[in-house]
Amino acid sequence: MAEKIEDRRPPVTSTGTVGWVRANLLYPWYNALLTVIAGWAIYSAVKPFIQWAIINASITLDPAVAKEYSGAAWGFVRDMWPVFMVGIYPEEYRWRPAVALLIILALVMLTLVERFRGTKWLYALWGCSPVAVFLIIHGGFFTGLEVVDTHYWGGLMLTLILASVAMLFAFPISVLLALGRTSDMPIIKSFCVAYIELVRGVPLITILFMASVVLPLFLPTDMELDKVLRAMVGITMFFSAYLAENIRGGLQGLGKGQYEAADAIGMSYWQKTVLIVLPQALRIVIPPMVNNFIGILKDTSLVGIVGLVDLLQIAFATTSNPKWFGKLEEAYVFVALWYWILCYSLSRYSQHLEKKYASK
Amino acid sequence: MSQIHTATHLADNPVIIEMDGVNKWYDQFHVLKDINLQVRQQEKVVICGPSGSGKSTLIRTLNRLEEHQEGNIIVDGTTLTNDTKNIEVIRREVGMVFQQFNLFPHLSILDNVTIGPVWVRKMPRKQAEEIAYSFLERVGIGEQAHKFPGQLSGGQQQRVAIARALAMQPKIMLFDEPTSALDPEMIKEVLDVMRELADQGMTMICVTHEMGFAREVADTMVFMDQGQIVEYAPAKEFFTNPREERCKAFLEQILNH
Numbered sequence: 005m006a007e008k009i010e011d012r013r014p015p016v017t018s019t020g021t022v023g024w025v026r027a028n029l030l031y032p033w034y035n036a037l038l039t040v041i042a043g044w045a046i047y048s049a050v051k052p053f054i055q056w057a058i059i060n061a062s063i064t065l066d067p068a069v070a071k072e073y074s075g076a077a078w079g080f081v082r083d084m085w086p087v088f089m090v091g092i093y094p095e096e097y098r099w100r101p102a103v104a105l106l107i108i109l110a111l112v113m114l115t116l117v118e119r120f121r122g123t124k125w126l127y128a129l130w131g132c133s134p135v136a137v138f139l140i141i142h143g144g145f146f147t148g149l150e151v152v153d154t155h156y157w158g159g160l161m162l163t164l165i166l167a168s169v170a171m172l173f174a175f176p177i178s179v180l181l182a183l184g185r186t187s188d189m190p191i192i193k194s195f196c197v198a199y200i201e202l203v204r205g206v207p208l209i210t211i212l213f214m215a216s217v218v219l220p221l222f223l224p225t226d227m228e229l230d231k232v233l234r235a236m237v238g239i240t241m242f243f244s245a246y247l248a249e250n251i252r253g254g255l256q257g258l259g260k261g262q263y264e265a266a267d268a269i270g271m272s273y274w275q276k277t278v279l280i281v282l283p284q285a286l287r288i289v290i291p292p293m294v295n296n297f298i299g300i301l302k303d304t305s306l307v308g309i310v311g312l313v314d315l316l317q318i319a320f321a322t323t324s325n326p327k328w329f330g331k332l333e334e335a336y337v338f339v340a341l342w343y344w345i346l347c348y349s350l351s352r353y354s355q356h357l358e359k360k361y362a363s364k
Numbered sequence: 365m366s367q368i369h370t371a372t373h374l375a376d377n378p379v380i381i382e383m384d385g386v387n388k389w390y391d392q393f394h395v396l397k398d399i400n401l402q403v404r405q406q407e408k409v410v411i412c413g414p415s416g417s418g419k420s421t422l423i424r425t426l427n428r429l430e431e432h433q434e435g436n437i438i439v440d441g442t443t444l445t446n447d448t449k450n451i452e453v454i455r456r457e458v459g460m461v462f463q464q465f466n467l468f469p470h471l472s473i474l475d476n477v478t479i480g481p482v483w484v485r486k487m488p489r490k491q492a493e494e495i496a497y498s499f500l501e502r503v504g505i506g507e508q509a510h511k512f513p514g515q516l517s518g519g520q521q522q523r524v525a526i527a528r529a530l531a532m533q534p535k536i537m538l539f540d541e542p543t544s545a546l547d548p549e550m551i552k553e554v555l556d557v558m559r560e561l562a563d564q565g566m567t568m569i570c571v572t573h574e575m576g577f578a579r580e581v582a583d584t585m586v587f588m589d590q591g592q593i594v595e596y597a598p599a600k601e602f603f604t605n606p607r608e609e610r611c612k613a614f615l616e617q618i619l620n621h
Binding site: 259261262264265266267268269270271272275279280283284287361 | 427428429448452453455456458459460462464466467468469470479480483484528529532
């Protein structure tokens with residue numbers, strides 16, 4: 005009779021960090037050579053940036069002192085960062101966007117607590133939050149706060165508002181468009197196909213121009229549509245078409261058997277769609293959908309063209325300030341860092357969602 | 365040849381399904397040819413035949429997963445038409461089990477079974493869960509109610525699928541090759557559940573190649589070929605003395621492989 009063989013640990017030299025370095029970086033000799041060459045190339049490419057950004061950089065708030073350093077003048081960012089955050093939003097009211105941000109952060113924190121997640125009151129709070137944020141930042145109505153017109157909105161705040169509004173509205177619209185496009189009803193289907201193909205066939209800039217220049221031509225002269233609102237509508241329209249195509253991919257990726265099983269139980273079209281089809285289809289399309297969301301976030305930078313001062317436009321505005329004239333590199337690096345933080349967080353969140361749903 | 369096939373040996377039971385001159389085409393292809401079939405309450409019908417003979421299509425017309433173009437289908441007193449309301453009424457009374465199980469992978473086993481009663485039958489969740497547990501118990505999956513379909517074996521998934529159909533408390537159960545996608549060692553556990561269901565008097569129509577099961581459970585055997593009902597007979601007669609050549613050849617093949 006065969007004896008039972010005990011489990012043994014794998015040999016150290018072929019697994020773990022040591023094994024990985026040996027297998028991928030050093031062995032055989034030409035890999036070692038490549039490692040050295042690549043290492044040198046990376047070093048020489050990054051070195052000037054490190055020198056500029058860290059070694060020769062200054063953080064003084066005095067532009068005259070900063071001139072003595074050959075590297076970056078981070079004092080500019082230290083001095084101007086509130087403007088990057090909120091644009092020309094009046095200084096005495098800057099606490100209001102801060103409060104709005106705190107509200108959102110508090111909600112995120114609450115959502116992270118396992119015990120509160122999925123409770124009705126938390127959903128209700130999230131549902132109210134856009135209105136609350138708007139009221140705090142805009143003021144007026146019954147709040148007793150001084151009105152700050154959207155004309156004064158700018159910076160990172162404007163970028164985030166544009167992107168979140170676009171995501172919030174584009175998502176349900178695109179679900180309806182995708183369902184319409186896959187439906188059997190000819191009129192609805194052709195409307196959805198026409199909308200998607202029309203909007204997808206035009207660059208976002210064109211749509212923004214149309215929304216801000218052409219649209220007012222059709223409206224009565226005394227009726228002025230808010231500039232920010234026009235941009236929101238344009239971006240939402242544009243991305244709902246893109247998102248719709250991704251979601252349609254998910255709908256078609258679902259096996260025929262799922263539809264039949266739902267039918268066989270006697271579910272109506274909407275029961276089938278909401279309970280069976282969408283939960284599965286949306287999971288399939290999490291990666292392309294987040295890709296779209298990242299696209300929305302970055303493409304909001306195009307609103308500069310129709311005269312809004314978003315995070316990117318602020319970079320131009322602040323560097324024409326006589327005090328810190330021409331600090332373009334610092335401004336761009338700072339702005340790029342913000343876009344990267346936001347997009348990377350979205351991407352990490354999507355990976356988290358994928359993992360969470362993959363286990364089921 | 366419009367002879368109506370009906371189970372004379374069960375003549376006391378009322379007719380619950382009636383197919384009257386049913387024809388169906390896929391484009392030019394004539395899949396169901398002049399089907400005249402009656403099924404009586406508590407009758408167990410097994411439909412067999414070579415692949416492509418239209419047997420799956422036949423049972424799928426009974427709950428309108430497939431549309432027929434000619435003839436009448438009356439299920440439990442309701443005539444199948446394009447009217448969505450009619451179709452939903454019939455689907456509530458007709459449970460179906462598929463070859464590929466088709467459980468909802470994003471829902472737990474329990475939710476898979478309660479989703480029909482809760483949303484379609486508008487049953488309170490508490491009551492639906494009680495019913496779900498009792499059916500899961502009956503098919504031997506009681507302890508796994510909180511797992512997800514992907515965590516169960518094929519045989520277990522198919523038993524859950526049966527529980528899901530039963531939880532709607534249907535009057536008729538349709539089985540579309542329920543064991544064809546299963547590993548051999550799991551076929552028995554599914555057939556056992558079906559056998560038990562038959563013993564409890566459910567009206568059943570099964571498309572299957574499991575002739576041992578058919579011989580044991582079926583009241584009536586239907587043999588189909590090329591879209592037609594070729595032979596219709598009480599099970600005993602069918603297995604001991606098939607009349608049609610095609611049917612004999614098929615049985616030879618399937619019983620002696």
